[in-house]
Amino acid sequence: MAAFLGDIGMGAAVGPYEFRVLPLFRELPPPPRVPVACVVGVGVDTPELLAYPGDGFAGSPRMVMGDGDGLVNLASLVAVDPAWRRPAAQFSMVKVRNVSHTGLLVDDRALAVIIRAILRPS
Structure with a gap:
């Protein structure tokens, strides 16, 4: 870097x-000591990496797309999952297909998941 x-x-x-x-x-x-539901969008083309021609950073890079929410790639979205998914932690990771980063706040399917997580008895 x-x-x-x-x-x-x-x-x-x-x-x-x-x-x-x-x-x-x-x-x-x-992991927090309270129940946590991490809701993320997936299935949206998301910049994964910039591929520069040659060995250096000269020239314009080619953007390689991957899975994610259109803003954050999948690897970053799920980074906390293995670290926080322990028996003592009350953690769940929910992936909502074809929902963008900001779409999580307005998409009916995503909002239903979020509301269920809030209302779930601890």
Whole structure:
């Protein structure tokens, strides 16, 4: 990432990235001690990676699409699932097909899932 930031002319961002952003991703926080239902949209074309021609970052990249909610890719959406899915944790991951990131707030199917999760007895 440091090389990428330097190559795109954002060398000043390397320090903040290394000292602020990286620590956030080294370890996920422990699961909350309350029931959590993580509702995510899936099945929507989502940027997965940028493929640059050659060995460096010269030229325009080609965007490779993958699964996700149109904004966040599937790997990021489900990152907490293995860490939080423990016997002591009250965690569920619900994937709503063909619903976008912002669609979760207006799609009738997604809202029904969210309401069921809220009303579920703990």
